[in-house]
Amino acid sequence: MPYTPNKPQPPETPEQLRARIPGWGVDLDPKDRPSVPRERFDPGATGAHWEFPERQPETVPRERSVEHQFLTPVFGTSAPLKWCSGRIRRMAYRLGEDRAARWLILLGADRVDAWENHLASFITLRPDNPVTQTGVTSEFNHHGVSSRVGQQRADVRHHWMDPIIVAGPWVVGAGAAIALGLKAAARFRNR
């Protein structure tokens, strides 16, 4: 009880724990724990044979945080900024990392990016396919029903939202396209 000075004893003794659990207590001494102490100054331990790394060439202009003094000597080149989402992201990168707006603009740009690429895919030989790309077919060959029913899972209560998040923008987009088409057709007929 915390109402008295001593801490409760664990239900098993160290001997019992050592007998039951392989490796019990092997790192009991903090000196055996690799991240103790938290900081250990040892620049020679990493394998680096430079004090400051040679710079990776910047072949395409690369965005960077305003909290960096300069472009880091090495950087990722996975998906350079492009199109409308790229412009939005550039705006976000003008803001400091402390600003919520920076991250919310980036999240907004992510949604624009997805839409741009979905639309662009329709003029390619491999348009986006929400069925194969969501892996939803695994519901049928990986026990989709029995994995959920009667399992008392907390997440089942909000699973119904996932199809809305995935398919919702497609339905809204299709609806908007149909509405625009009908409006254009009506205007053409009224001429």
Add this chain to the structure above:
Amino acid sequence: MRAMVYRGPYKIRVEDKQMPSIEHSNDAIIRVTKAAVCGSDLHLYHGMMPDTRVGMTFGHEFVGVVHEVGASVRSLKPGDRVMVPANIYCGSCFYCARGLYSNCHNVNANATAAGALYGYSHTVGGYDGGQAEYVRVPFADVGPSVIPEWLDDEDALMMTDALATGYFGAQLGEITEGDTVVVFGAGPVGLFAAKSAWFMGAGRVIVIDHLNYRLEKARTFAHAETYNFVEIDDIVVHLKRATDYFGADVAIDAVGAEADGNVIQHVTAAKLKLQGGSPVALNWAIDSVRKGGVISVMGAYGPIYSAIKFGDAMNKGLTLRMNQAPMKRQWPRLLEHIKAGYLKPNEIVTHRFPLEDIAEAYHVFSAKLDGCIKPVIIVGDQ
């Protein structure tokens, strides 16, 4: 080459992508043999992490064979079988020189608030990941290590993140002999954290989750006492009662941004993206640990604010410790433990998918179908 490519929230596909090339003299190109999907990949997959760009390849857990090395690489050669830590780091900046490899300042141009990881959005550097046939590995003399002959590929794969992170989480808990440790989340990191807590002398290890098949694994793999929070009215009160009204000495959050258990928190964070993460597990950790206790946060959260109960943490005098794990720093000790037979990391692997079926792998893992704990992607031969 064939590679997993992100197409927007909940949507990925495998497509032909340009081979990565040497972009810096200390780069290596690795031919990936096996990769894993991490629970934190699901935050990207669900569109939660800012600046996750369409066209990016995910995957920060992978092993493979060296295919090509840059001019200044000294420690690796083509043909070496290597494991690559999830962190990308230079080895020489202020932080790397002090062992804080996950906080490297020379590799993430996009943000100073985070280091860099493979395949984990531009917020952590914009590097492609290893769920592909080939991947660019910067600072090849610093990050990757040759896999010892005796170590299985899948065991090495678990070392690249899940095992090293779980073990690191237990270390941040500052466990002393006889401590009661409660781990929130029985996913791969939680299972390894629970197992590691015993190495550090815990007297009692309790694991909390809502998935019974994962709790079963926590009992058999990590020798833990388990509770399903769905079956209990108030898990915090239950933990107080179970610990003689003390609370645990140490609590480890191994859940992170998509925690369940409070619908409002989950929906505002995971579905509406209005928080950097749903802090349900973290708040339970704060409330269920004893006064003066330690919280270790291993769950991943995004850079936006989250509704965390700092008042309780302050008034209870808690120590909150957290970081992305510096993976490679843990490796020598973990190799000793594996060799001694104290743990077999690939016992948590439940599913194996070919790269071409990776969309199914993500769905099965995300929807927790089929008893999935850890899916491995088989990319190529050794």
